[in-house]
Amino acid sequence: MNIKQKSITFPKISPLGxxxxxxxxxxxxxINLNKKALALDFILNKSLPYGVTETAPTxxxxxxxxxxxxxxxxxxxxxxxxxxxSDLDISANNGRLFIIPAVYGEEDxxxxxEVADLMEMSADQVISNHxxxxxxxxxxxxxxxxxxxGLLPPIWDIPRGDKIKPSVPGGSLLIALRxxxxxxxxxxxxxxxxxxxxxxTFDLDKSxxxxxxxxxxxxxxxxxxxRAKLIPHDTLWxxxx
Amino acid sequence: MSLIVKNIFLGASIQDDxxxxxxxxxxxxxxxxxxxxxxxxxxxxxxxxxxxAIEFSGSGGKFLVEQTSHFTSTGxxxxxxxxxxxxxxxxxxxxxxxxxxxxxxxxxxFYSYLHVAGGFLTSFHLGSRSGNIRAGLGTILKNGASLPxxxxxxxxxxxxxxxxxxxxKNIRIIKGPQTHLFPKKLLDRFLDTEFEIxxxxxxxxxxxxxxxxNFCHKDGLKILSEAIxxxxxxxxxQGVPTxxxxxxxxxxxxxxxxTVISADxxxxxxxxxxxxxxxxxxxxxxxxxxxxxxxxxxSLMNNEVSFLNRDPKDISDLLSYGLVDGAIRGxxxxxx
Numbered sequence: 001m002n003i004k005q006k007s008i009t010f011p012k013i014s015p016l017g018x019x020x021x022x023x024x025x026x027x028x029x030x031i032n033l034n035k036k037a038l039a040l041d042f043i044l045n046k047s048l049p050y051g052v053t054e055t056a057p058t059x060x061x062x063x064x065x066x067x068x069x070x071x072x073x074x075x076x077x078x079x080x081x082x083x084x085x086s087d088l089d090i091s092a093n094n095g096r097l098f099i100i101p102a103v104y105g106e107e108d109x110x111x112x113x114e115v116a117d118l119m120e121m122s123a124d125q126v127i128s129n130h131x132x133x134x135x136x137x138x139x140x141x142x143x144x145x146x147x148x149x150g151l152l153p154p155i156w157d158i159p160r161g162d163k164i165k166p167s168v169p170g171g172s173l174l175i176a177l178r179x180x181x182x183x184x185x186x187x188x189x190x191x192x193x194x195x196x197x198x199x200x201t202f203d204l205d206k207s208x209x210x211x212x213x214x215x216x217x218x219x220x221x222x223x224x225x226x227r228a229k230l231i232p233h234d235t236l237w238x239x240x241x
Numbered sequence: 242m243s244l245i246v247k248n249i250f251l252g253a254s255i256q257d258d259x260x261x262x263x264x265x266x267x268x269x270x271x272x273x274x275x276x277x278x279x280x281x282x283x284x285x286x287x288x289x290x291x292x293x294a295i296e297f298s299g300s301g302g303k304f305l306v307e308q309t310s311h312f313t314s315t316g317x318x319x320x321x322x323x324x325x326x327x328x329x330x331x332x333x334x335x336x337x338x339x340x341x342x343x344x345x346x347x348x349x350x351f352y353s354y355l356h357v358a359g360g361f362l363t364s365f366h367l368g369s370r371s372g373n374i375r376a377g378l379g380t381i382l383k384n385g386a387s388l389p390x391x392x393x394x395x396x397x398x399x400x401x402x403x404x405x406x407x408x409x410k411n412i413r414i415i416k417g418p419q420t421h422l423f424p425k426k427l428l429d430r431f432l433d434t435e436f437e438i439x440x441x442x443x444x445x446x447x448x449x450x451x452x453x454x455n456f457c458h459k460d461g462l463k464i465l466s467e468a469i470x471x472x473x474x475x476x477x478x479q480g481v482p483t484x485x486x487x488x489x490x491x492x493x494x495x496x497x498x499x500t501v502i503s504a505d506x507x508x509x510x511x512x513x514x515x516x517x518x519x520x521x522x523x524x525x526x527x528x529x530x531x532x533x534x535x536x537x538x539x540s541l542m543n544n545e546v547s548f549l550n551r552d553p554k555d556i557s558d559l560l561s562y563g564l565v566d567g568a569i570r571g572x573x574x575x576x577x
Contacts, residue, residue: 012418015500016417016468016470017417017502017503018503018529022468027464029465041265054261054264058465059467069533072529073525141490143267143375143376144267209266210263214265
């Protein structure tokens with residue numbers, strides 16, 4: 001398959017199986033590359049090319065799946081190259097802003113003190129810094145409705161933990177690598193938990209089932225444990241109905 | 242009314258075509274691992290809608306029939322019994338209220354299916370009944386569970402020619418986004434290697450066994466997490482390859498050496514223990530040709546179906562057919 005590309009290596013388009021392709025924007029993480037992946041995702045979904053069935057952005061790449069009985073790899077790749085030739089407007093997909101209530105520390109954030117030590121701050125400083133940051137949903141992955149949000153300032157560049165916890169609950173605020181991972185179902189993780197929201201963003205009984213989409217923005221709002229108990233898990237849907 | 246699960250082993254679930262289009266939300270499509278066997282069941286019942294069947298992995302189960310209906314079994318070779326008497330696979334049989342159906346001894350292949358007329362009507366999550374244990378979606382079979390289905394559907398007793406695609410010796414793969422990260426020598430060795438499926442296998446993926454060195458790439462390379470496709474062969478930090486299947490995670494950070502073509506993915510999943518196979522590298526064009534050929538196979542499947550003419554002595558479910566329905570004494574009209 002020889003799709004003509006300019007002398008630059010990225011963005012790079014390659015087949016992903018025989019029913020899809022992947023557009024890679026680089027080989028290392030950079031928030032601007034994520035914005036490009038999200039911008040391409042946005043523009044493609046405004047009017048999906050014939051035969052294209054779904055797209056899925058990840059940190060610095062975009063998966064595009066198609067029906068090979070209706071279109072071809074070459075055709076879809078050409079179409080994407082054409083879109084990439086015109087400069088992608090990386091502010092096009094600015095998403096919606098969600099304010100998400102969260103309880104920090106103690107049983108809802110068992111690793112808060114450890115994170116504070118790694119960041120050489122007090123726990124209170126960690127919390128207030130996290131609350132100040134507006135983060136973008138960079139991708140969803142790992143599990144149903146699990147968002148990877150960022151980027152947090154460089155001081156948040158702490159590694160994942162050494163141990164894998166067998167299970168953290170949906171709604172956990174998990175920290176590492178300048179990101180907040182915000183799952184909607186319980187899952188195993190090596191990331192450090194600093195808090196927990198009473199709200200989830202995936203619900204089988206709600207429409208849409210998945211509230212957050214890559215490109216949306218979130219900010220956390222600190223609430224007390226007793227207040228959190230009064231917040232139904234599907235509250236965030238009401239904000240947008 | 243329902244089929245009651247009397248005895249089941251791990252790994253059995255309800256499966257249909259799965260839920261596509263949700264990978265961007267962190268959900269992979271799932272669906273029957275052996276989509277060909279699922280289609281055989283639908284063809285037998287002449288019902289091409291998205292019906293759901295029970296998928297067994299490696300072992301079978303025992304069931305109680307609460308309401309008379311028609312069933313059939315496809316996929317991996319196994320022993321199917323109705324009230325203790327053997328019934329051939331790929332053949333529709335009638336099971337009356339109170340009957341016991343048993344699937345046992347999966348001997349060739351790994352995934353076996355039990356279909357009911359009209360499909361199982363278990364809960365529908367995100368557009369599919371497919372069980373996904375990790376995501377908590379659909380139905381995973383447990384002892385005592387009841388699996389509802391429609392009753393009183395008119396069904397013709399038919400059978401389908403068996404097509405033996407179990408234990409394939411040759412699985413075709415194509416290059417993917419990270420194939421170039423593996424040195425040519427290593428890829429050549431991968432293609433020369435005789436593989437077996439290890440016991441570490443489930444709906445997420447199958448770890449491969451082989452003799453010789455692992456397939457470690459330079460520096461135990463880890464790439465940034467990106468979308469994973471059905472059939473991707475990921476090579477982990479130890480250099481061990483795993484073929485990723487329907488319930489794989491949506492994203493992953495291990496490099497993938499190649500991807501199994503769509504026309505062969507159900508075949509690699511059906512390879513049983515101790516059966517050896519090779520991977521063959523093909524072009525994307527060849528993969529598409531194979532997929533179209535597979536598509537033809539599915540659309541012509543109906544030609545493989547025939548009505549059943551059996552010797553009554555071989556019909557273990559003979560008494561369930563109501564053979565004397567509509568018989569008359571012969572003197573009904575004499576009085577008039």
